[in-house]
Amino acid sequence: MSLPLAITAPLSFVPIIAIESVVQRVFTRVIETHPGLFDRLADHANKRYAFLPSDLPIGFLVEPAVPRISVHRKERAPASDACMEGELVLLLALLEGRVDGDAVFFSRDLTVSGDMEAMLALRNALDDCEIDLPRDLARMSGPFAPLVRRATEEIRERALGRVVKEEAPQWN
Amino acid sequence: MELICPAGTPAAFREAVDAGADVVYCGFRDETNARNFPGLNFSREELRTAIAYAKQRKVMTFVAINTFMRAGQETLWHQAVDDAVALGADAVILADFGLMAYTVERHPQQRLHVSVQASASNADAVRFLVEAFAAKRVVLPRTLTIADIARLAKQIDCEIEVFAFGGLCVMAEGRCSLSSYATGKSPNMNGVCSPASHVRYRQDGRELVSELGDYTINRFPAGEAAGYPTLCKGRFDIADERGYAFEDPVSLDVMDHIDALRSAGVSALKIEGRQRGKAYVAEVVSVMRRALTAGAAERPALVSRLKALSEGQKTTTGAYEKRWR
Numbered sequence: 001m002s003l004p005l006a007i008t009a010p011l012s013f014v015p016i017i018a019i020e021s022v023v024q025r026v027f028t029r030v031i032e033t034h035p036g037l038f039d040r041l042a043d044h045a046n047k048r049y050a051f052l053p054s055d056l057p058i059g060f061l062v063e064p065a066v067p068r069i070s071v072h073r074k075e076r077a078p079a080s081d082a083c084m085e086g087e088l089v090l091l092l093a094l095l096e097g098r099v100d101g102d103a104v105f106f107s108r109d110l111t112v113s114g115d116m117e118a119m120l121a122l123r124n125a126l127d128d129c130e131i132d133l134p135r136d137l138a139r140m141s142g143p144f145a146p147l148v149r150r151a152t153e154e155i156r157e158r159a160l161g162r163v164v165k166e167e168a169p170q171w172n
Numbered sequence: 173m174e175l176i177c178p179a180g181t182p183a184a185f186r187e188a189v190d191a192g193a194d195v196v197y198c199g200f201r202d203e204t205n206a207r208n209f210p211g212l213n214f215s216r217e218e219l220r221t222a223i224a225y226a227k228q229r230k231v232m233t234f235v236a237i238n239t240f241m242r243a244g245q246e247t248l249w250h251q252a253v254d255d256a257v258a259l260g261a262d263a264v265i266l267a268d269f270g271l272m273a274y275t276v277e278r279h280p281q282q283r284l285h286v287s288v289q290a291s292a293s294n295a296d297a298v299r300f301l302v303e304a305f306a307a308k309r310v311v312l313p314r315t316l317t318i319a320d321i322a323r324l325a326k327q328i329d330c331e332i333e334v335f336a337f338g339g340l341c342v343m344a345e346g347r348c349s350l351s352s353y354a355t356g357k358s359p360n361m362n363g364v365c366s367p368a369s370h371v372r373y374r375q376d377g378r379e380l381v382s383e384l385g386d387y388t389i390n391r392f393p394a395g396e397a398a399g400y401p402t403l404c405k406g407r408f409d410i411a412d413e414r415g416y417a418f419e420d421p422v423s424l425d426v427m428d429h430i431d432a433l434r435s436a437g438v439s440a441l442k443i444e445g446r447q448r449g450k451a452y453v454a455e456v457v458s459v460m461r462r463a464l465t466a467g468a469a470e471r472p473a474l475v476s477r478l479k480a481l482s483e484g485q486k487t488t489t490g491a492y493e494k495r496w497r
Contacts, residue, residue, distance in 0.1 A: 040181075040211040097183065100452035103481045106398050108380070117210050117368040124211030127449045128181035 002055040002087055012057045019058065020071040027062075027069040029140050030131060038064040040125035044118040050080035053088035064122075082114035082122070089159040097127040098160065173433070174440035175464060176234070176333060177457045180212040184450040185222045189231045191454050192461030196226060197234040197265065198446065199363075204252040205236045206289055207446040208363030216255055223260050232262035236446075238287035239363045240268045240346075250274055257282050265311065266290070267346055267360075272305040286310040288335070289346035289360065295327035302330045309333055311442065313345045314424065315491050318432050325437030332437055337456060338444025339483060340424040340490055341365075342404035350403040354385040366402045373401075390421075397421075397485040405483075423482035426492050427463050427475040433492075452481055 011019065031037060038045050045064040052059040052074065059077050061070045072078060084091065086109055093099040094110075101123045104110040112119055134156060138149035177193035179185035188196045199205025201213040214222065223233045235256035241249045249271050256264050257279045264282060266272050267289035275284055288311040292298050301307040309331040312321065325332055342348055351365045352358035359365035372383040378394040382401040389406040392398045399405045399421025408417045424444070426433065433441070441464075443456055456478060463474045479485055 042210075044210065097450050100449040100455075100481060102400075102448055102483075103452065106483055106485055107480065108392070108395070108398060111373070111375070111380070113373050113375075116371040116373070120209055120368045121211035123449070124181060124209070128183045130183055 003089070008056055016058070016071050016073065020069075023060065023069055023071055025140065026133075026137065027067075029136050030133075031067055033136050033139070034129045034131060037129050037131075038067065038125060040128060041118075041121050044115075044121040047081040047115060047118040048079070049118070049122055050077065050083040050114075051091055052077070052083060052085040053091055054085055055087050080114065082112070082116070082119040084110065084112050084119065086110040092133065092156075093160055094123070095126055096131050096133060097129070101127075173430075173438060173464065174333075175457070175460055176440050176442040177460075178338075178443055178446040178448070178453060179222070180207065180209075180446040180448070181450065182214065182218050182222055184448075184453045185214075186225060187450045187454040188457050189226050189229055191457035193231055193457055195232040195234055195262070195440070196222075197236055197442075198222070199236045199238075200252050200255070202248065202252070203361075203363045204239055204249050206238050206287075206359050206363050206365075207236075208239075209447050210368060212447060216259065219256075220259050227260070233260075234263045234265055234285065235259075235261040236265040236287065237271065238265050238267040238289045240289075240360050241270055242361060246270070246274075250278075253279065253282075263309070269305075272301070272307070276305045280306075283308050285333070287346075288313055291344075291346040295324055298324070298328045298330060302328065309439065311335075313343070314340060315343045315345075317494060318429060318436050318492050321433070321438065322436035331439040333440040333442055334426075334433060334438050335424055335444055336426050336430075336433075336441035337460060337478065338423055338448075339400070340419065340422065340444075340488065342418050343491065348404070351384075354387050354403055366400065371401045399484045420486070420488070421484035422486040422488045423484070424490050425475060425478065425482070425487035426489050427460070427471055429489065429492060430464065430471070431468060448481075455481060 041064055049062045050059055057074055059072050059074050061078055061080060090104060090109055094101055134149045134152035137152055138145040141148040174194040176195045176197055177188040179188050179196045179198045185196050199207060199213050201215055226233050237252045253264055253275050263285045265285045265287045267287040275282060284305055284307050286292050286301050286307045291313050292301055292310050293313045293315055298310050307330055311333045314335055346360055355367055355370040357364050357367045366384050370385045374381050380392040382389045384401050389401045404418040405421040410417055445452055459474055459478055463471045466474060479487055
């Protein structure tokens with residue numbers, strides 16, 4: 001599901017430093033909540049991982065060893081060791097382990113390039129961490145936590161096309 | 173029939189248990205198992221926790237130690253068996269006869285299963301493994317028809333486990349040297365088929381090109397479903413034709429034949445995919461669990477949901493109903 005233009009277009013004009021500030025806060029929260037997130041990377045923690053949402057004009061560079069995430073305009077994206085491209089919703093679903101990386105690669109919804117050993121290690125590390133962005137974002141939201149959690153869960157369900165039905169597989 | 177489910181990480185292990193597995197199989201984070209991929213598999217402590225989680229829910233854990241020992245480095249494999257036994261594995265899945273001998277000598281009470289990697293596909297081979305190493309179960313190579321399995325079951329004195337869903341190997345399990353030829357690393361000795369360190373993907377115009385070492389494995393036009401970068405699933409130019417020389421990039425699915433497999437004497441159905449994510453594990457295990465209890469008429473609709481998770485987004489019954497030429 002591509003993000004609507006009303007969301008993506010303004011990102012071309014918002015200062016990168018403002019986007020990065022928000023993204024870095026979320027990244028820091030996720031790292032704090034999942035301190036073992038990068039343990040499975042071993043030496044691959046020193047690599048640089050690029051995530052390029054195909055429906056956004058910006059990309060993200062993750063450096064686990066620092067740990068740091070930076071935001072870049074796509075035309076000025078820095079060099080990386082491994083790169084993953086797909087729609088933002090798909091990349092977030094992979095971050096949470098809600099879709100199978102191999103399956104979305106088979107369907108050509110996901111493109112990977114560069115150091116496959118590093119990318120595979122990161123995929124497996126993320127898959128084991130049980131990241132839950134609505135829960136993690138809610139913890140950053142003080143008194144608005146329940147509201148933020150409900151809203152983000154609703155967005156996630158709609159975005160993934162996974163509104164829970166009786167027939168759908170149950171997530172644990 | 174038991175449902176034997178894969179787990180490459182503790183999270184996937186819990187998904188498998190909660191989704192209805194009778195057994196979860198997994199391996200240590202080293203060369204002792206045939207899914208030795210970066211970031212995958214279990215430390216000793218993770219396995220201890222996973223086994224406890226499974227036991228509380230009356231689910232068994234099998235530990236795959238199914239690569240072949242290297243001369244001079246046997247300790248790695250011996251230690252893996254010792255640790256799996258000490259941690260409470262319900263069975264160890266082995267391929268190497270030397271390791272089977274070690275296991276039966278040091279841990280005579282430990283239940284021993286013969287891995288698919290041992291390639292035991294006839295009555296003589298299975299009988300030998302039962303007599304020599306007290307093997308209780310054999311995982312059959314994906315080379316036999318259902319009729320072959322039924323004939324074999326009558327001639328052997330051990331349980332039979334077969335693959336029912338997931339990745340499909342070229343028909344030389346435990347003997348395949350294609351990956352070794354291209355990369356110097358093998359699934360049989362190092363636990364890696366098409367090691368990620370040798371895999372590259374690149375876009376060439378609108379085509380996705382997959383490469384393994386110095387070999388181009390495939391070129392997928394825009395819109396065509398992709399497959400794994402393994403030589404056995406490669407598309408090659410042969411004489412005047414371009415095509416899949418060994419096998420197509422498809423996954424195994426024999427859920428339409430559950431009743432026939434049960435009648436043939438199969439004790440357990442195995443899902444391939446320790447290298448897959450927990451989303452795959454949760455979905456495949458829950459669907460298969462329901463398919464096992466559903467009537468034959470309901471199964472096709474249930475199992476059709478799994479096609480999207482399959483390599484090449486296509487499935488096959490493979491050798492199980494192959495009409496050999």
